[in-house]
Amino acid sequence: MSSADEDDDDFGHKPFYKRPGAMALAAVVQVAVLAVFVRALAPEFTAKATNAVLATFSVTVATPPSSPEPAKQPKPAGGSGDVGKKAVPRAVKAEKPKIAIAQTPAPRASSSGSADSSGARDTGSGTGAGGSGTGTGSGTGGSGQGGGAVTKAVHVSGQINNARDFPVPEGGREARIGKAVILALTVTPDGRASGCRVYKSSGLPETDQITCRLAKDRLRFKPATNAAGAPVTSTFYWQQKFFF
Structure with missing residues (x-):
């Protein structure tokens, strides 16, 4: 019997320690069972261990600075046209009226005279507005007692x-x-x-x-x-x- 044949068992299978995949799976199962056992017996220890592991990792996220918007450039103004010519009104000659209008001279002001009482007519020689009278009132007196009573009965x-x-x-x-x-x-x-x-x-x-x-x-x-x-x-x- 050769040395290779000696490593196999009687049924033709390799020993467990010579299969690496099986050994890794067994190790994982043992660790999981151990973790469950530890968590059941000491839950605070598991939480502290987890926080300690997470505390060792610090991730910093840097936000890239935003680029400023480019300043808007004013649109160039369009070109203007040539200056227009000034409008000059055509001279219009007023026609002479066919019918001549008679110019009436303004009347002379009544206050331009040299008399004491100015007006349109000359004043008389009397002392009143239209001449002096010789009577003492508007009419001659009668012989009656009057036209009516002044005091009542x-x-x-x-x-x-x-x-x-x-x-x-x-x-x-x-x-x-x-x-x-x-x-x-x-x-x-x-x-x-x-x-x-x-x-x-x-x-x-x-x-x-x-x-x-x-x-x-x-x-x-x-x-x-x-x-x-x-x-x-x-x-x-x-x-x-x-x-x-």
Whole structure:
């Protein structure tokens, strides 16, 4: 039997220590079993060992600097055209008007005269604006007392306040209470009422007529006067209110 044949076993297989692949696999399995056993018994030790191994490796990543953008170059301006010629307006000659316009001279100012009172006409020799007059007013005086009264007539005495002077109207005296009559009395220069008319009725004609008669008989007045102070005839309005 040769030496090669001696290395094989009885079944023709090589011994385990002569197969390197099998030996490596066995070593890995043993290490894994040992690691599991150590991790189970001392987990903190495994974590510290792992961190220690990772701490030995430091990786630095450097970011390349960004290149600056190139500055934009302004676009060259286009060429301009030639300067244009200046426009010169054509001379236009104004035509003469066919119809001649008459020039009216301006009027002379009224203040250019040498007289004391300037104006369009000469002043007269009088002392007034249009000549002096010989009268003392706008007209000659007459012999009358004047055109009308200047002061009004004034009631000075007499009253109408007696219920017995009036008859009882239909419906009783209450039908007359609160009513009033206005009379227009003609007052003469002697201060009496010579005439009477009903200016506004009380609604009771008989009462109105009695009031007129009593006014002429009882009422006395200071007559109205004109501008010269003379007494004149005038109209006096009398209102009689009834409380009875």
